[in-house]
Amino acid sequence: MALSRIWTGFIIVALLVAACKFVFQPGQQGLFSQLVTGKNSDTVSTRKLDSAMVPAAIHTQLSISKTAVWGKEKVYRTGENYTAYKLLPANGVFETAKDAVNLCIGLIGIMALFMGFMSIAEAAGGVRFLSRIIGPFFSRIFPEVPKNHPSMGHMLMNFSANLMGLDNAATPFGIKAMESLQEINPDKTRASNAQLMFLCLHASGLTLIPVSIIADRVALKSAQPTSIFIPCMIATFVATITAMMIVAYRQRIKIFQATIMLWVLGITSVIAALIFYIRSLDVQGVQLFSSSLSNGIILLIFLLIVLGGIYKKINIFDAFIDGAKNGFETAVRIIPYLVGLLVAISLLRNSGAFEFVMDSIKQLFVLLNGDTRIVDSLPTALIKPLSGSGARAIMIDTLNAHGADSFAGNLASVFRGSSDTTFYIIAVYFGAVGIKNTRYAVSTMLLADLAGIITAIAMAYIFFG
Numbered sequence: 284m285a286l287s288r289i290w291t292g293f294i295i296v297a298l299l300v301a302a303c304k305f306v307f308q309p310g311q312q313g314l315f316s317q318l319v320t321g322k323n324s325d326t327v328s329t330r331k332l333d334s335a336m337v338p339a340a341i342h343t344q345l346s347i348s349k350t351a352v353w354g355k356e357k358v359y360r361t362g363e364n365y366t367a368y369k370l371l372p373a374n375g376v377f378e379t380a381k382d383a384v385n386l387c388i389g390l391i392g393i394m395a396l397f398m399g400f401m402s403i404a405e406a407a408g409g410v411r412f413l414s415r416i417i418g419p420f421f422s423r424i425f426p427e428v429p430k431n432h433p434s435m436g437h438m439l440m441n442f443s444a445n446l447m448g449l450d451n452a453a454t455p456f457g458i459k460a461m462e463s464l465q466e467i468n469p470d471k472t473r474a475s476n477a478q479l480m481f482l483c484l485h486a487s488g489l490t491l492i493p494v495s496i497i498a499d500r501v502a503l504k505s506a507q508p509t510s511i512f513i514p515c516m517i518a519t520f521v522a523t524i525t526a527m528m529i530v531a532y533r534q535r536i537k538i539f540q541a542t543i544m545l546w547v548l549g550i551t552s553v554i555a556a557l558i559f560y561i562r563s564l565d566v567q568g569v570q571l572f573s574s575s576l577s578n579g580i581i582l583l584i585f586l587l588i589v590l591g592g593i594y595k596k597i598n599i600f601d602a603f604i605d606g607a608k609n610g611f612e613t614a615v616r617i618i619p620y621l622v623g624l625l626v627a628i629s630l631l632r633n634s635g636a637f638e639f640v641m642d643s644i645k646q647l648f649v650l651l652n653g654d655t656r657i658v659d660s661l662p663t664a665l666i667k668p669l670s671g672s673g674a675r676a677i678m679i680d681t682l683n684a685h686g687a688d689s690f691a692g693n694l695a696s697v698f699r700g701s702s703d704t705t706f707y708i709i710a711v712y713f714g715a716v717g718i719k720n721t722r723y724a725v726s727t728m729l730l731a732d733l734a735g736i737i738t739a740i741a742m743a744y745i746f747f748g
Contacts (some may be wrong), residue, residue, distance in 0.1 A: 286709060286721045290627050297630035304635050318633050321375035337365055366683070379629040383622040387614050390454070394610035399517045400588050401437070403599055404608025405593035410436035420546040424527065424536060427467075434463035438481055443580075446491050452581060457485055458613055458715045465716040473720040474713065479727070480530045481711055487523040487735070488703030488730045491514035491516065491557060496700050497569065504524060505687035509569050513558060514693075514742035515700035520554070522702060522735035529727045613715050620714025624706055628669045637666065657740060659684075659691040664698035664736045668705035668729065675699065694743040701735035 297318075305314055337345075337358065344351035345360045358365060374382060398647040404410050413436035414421075421428065421435045428434060437460035444453035460481060470477040474482075493515045500508035524547075531538040561569055592599040631637060645658040660681055668672040705728045713721055 286713075286725055286739070287719075289622065289706075289725060293627040293631045296636055297627070297634040299636040300636040300639060301630075313499065314634075317375055318630060319375045320377055320453065322378050323631060332364060363497075365730045374629060375624045375628055375633065379625050380622050383625045384618055387621060390617075391611055391614040392456050394458070394614045395607035396610070397452055398459065398610030399603035399605075399607035400585060401440075401455070401459050402585045402609070403592045403597070403602045404436075404588045405433060405606075406442075406602045407588065407595040409588060409591045412436070413439050423540055424480060424531065424538075425541050426536065427475065428464070428477050429467065432463070432467070434460055434467075434477070437463050441481075442489075445485060446489055452584075453485075454711065455610060457481075457712060460615075461712050461716050465718075470720075471716075472718060474718050475720050475722060476534050478716075478718070479722060479724055480534070480722060482708065483526040483530050483727045484523060485712075486703050486705050486708045487518045487519065487526045487731045488524060488701070489523045490700065491554065492561065492569065492572075493696075493700040495675075496678075496696050499675065500682070500687055500696060503679065503682045503687045505682075505692075507688055509561075510688075510746065511693055511696040511700065512561065512569070514697045514739065514746050516554065516558060517742055518697060518701035518735045518738040521550075521738040522731045525734035526727060526731035529730060533723060533727075588664050616717075617711050617714040620710040621707075624710040631669070632666075632673070637662075640665070656691050657694065660694035660698055663695040664702070664732075664739070667699060667702050668732055671704045671707070676703075690743065690747050693747045694739065697739040697743060698736065701739040702732040705729060705732060 301314055301318060341351045345358065350537065351358045401410070408520060409672050410433045411431055414431045414433060417435050417439045418431055421438065422430060425435070425438075437456055438601075441456035441460050443454055444456055461478060464475060464478045464481065465471065468478065493512065496515070497508050500511070528538060554746055561572065564572060589599060592602065641658070641662055645655065645659060647653075648655050663674050663681060664680045666677055678695045678699045682689075682692040685691040705725070709724060709728070713719075713724075
């Protein structure tokens with residue numbers, strides 16, 4: 284019911300804001316067309332300006348602050364150079380519906396591939412082997428899951444893929460975990476305790492190396508593109524622990540057990556060791572290590588699965604085909620859920636509701652004499668739960684506007700890496716198994732995102748001043 288109320292609220296708020304803008308603000312004749320049939324992408328429009336092109340009023344504003352608003356653009360000055368940036372709105376509802384379907388079509392191949400190999404692993408007993416390894420820990424935080432249940436192996440593979448930044452692998456593994464947990468769910472339309480714990484931990488976005496963020500910072504000529512690595516790691520770790528603590532409290536799980544604490548400390552030690560090693564590498568070394576490790580792990584998984592199938596003497600190709608069929612069906616099944624959620628998000632963004640919230644927050648900071656540098660970075664954090672591509676575009680806008688190595692630019696980068704696309708995850712994972720009652724999943728995920736945001740701000744002051 285929580286997701287239904289949020290979805291309804293998004294649409295109502297978006298349409299009310301759009302109606303108010305149309306009535307009370309001039310020049311909004313094309314607003315409704317943008318909401319319905321707009322065909323823009325989540326990118327940043329940029330143009331260079333000569334000093335003579337900039338009106339005197341804008342020159343005056345720039346002499347007082349770093350930025351000035353000129354029409355629908357923001358103007359920034361660096362020395363004698365002037366640049367105008369404009370974040371283009373998201374697609375209208377028609378194009379967004381097409382985008383959702385295209386996204387699911389793009390998932391079909393990935394889902395078929397990994398579900399196929401997962402089917403081989405299950406037939407060969409590999410998933411149950413992983414379940415026995417992780418069983419002592421998972422049996423404490425997933426007390427309702429039977430001992431050595433295959434879902435434990437699926438969840439372990441999902442968490443491992445997520446940690447390594449293997450998004451293409453994490454989604455199929457995660458959906459397979461949800462399907463396995465759904466088999467033991469007594470109410471097929473209501474999220475079980477185990478499904479809630481798993482998905483909230485997954486949505487906290489624990490990732491070891493934020494490769495895509497580092498790559499964007501390199502492209503934008505950052506002098507220290509990897510400086511956000513440790514802050515991102517710490518922020519996502521805090522978000523993950525927060526999610527685990529909240530769900531454990533709701534489910535009356537005793538989190539301070541020796542087994543749980545030893546596993547958490549062990550995982551923390553491994554992460555700390557990897558951080559220590561990665562810190563010794565240069566930018567090229569980090570990217571090479573990340574890509575080699577990530578791609579190497581995928582190939583190693585494929586090899587071990589095939590070897591396991593050979594050892595167990597199963598029909599490997601038939602098992603692969605059976606799993607691939609299931610992957611195809613799952614990708615198609617999530618289309619309605621993704622269409623509904625992405626359309627609501629599109630309306631919310633295009634209506635101007637998001638800009639209204641940001642302006643209100645900035646005014647509040649000014650009123651309280653707060654650090655407005657945080658507000659310059661905050662749009663990335665607020666839009667990340669709604670749109671990954673939108674968060675990337677806004678982060679790039681912030682880096683261009685304030686500098687790739689500025690406080691605002693660094694904080695925006697950490698914001699982007701400190702949380703995950705919460706509403707996309709909810710639509711895909713619950714949609715894959717037909718869950719309609721998500722219980723407290725949304726509130727827990729958003730609280731974990733908030734913990735990541737607060738930690739990101741603290742880390743920014745510690746690391747970037």
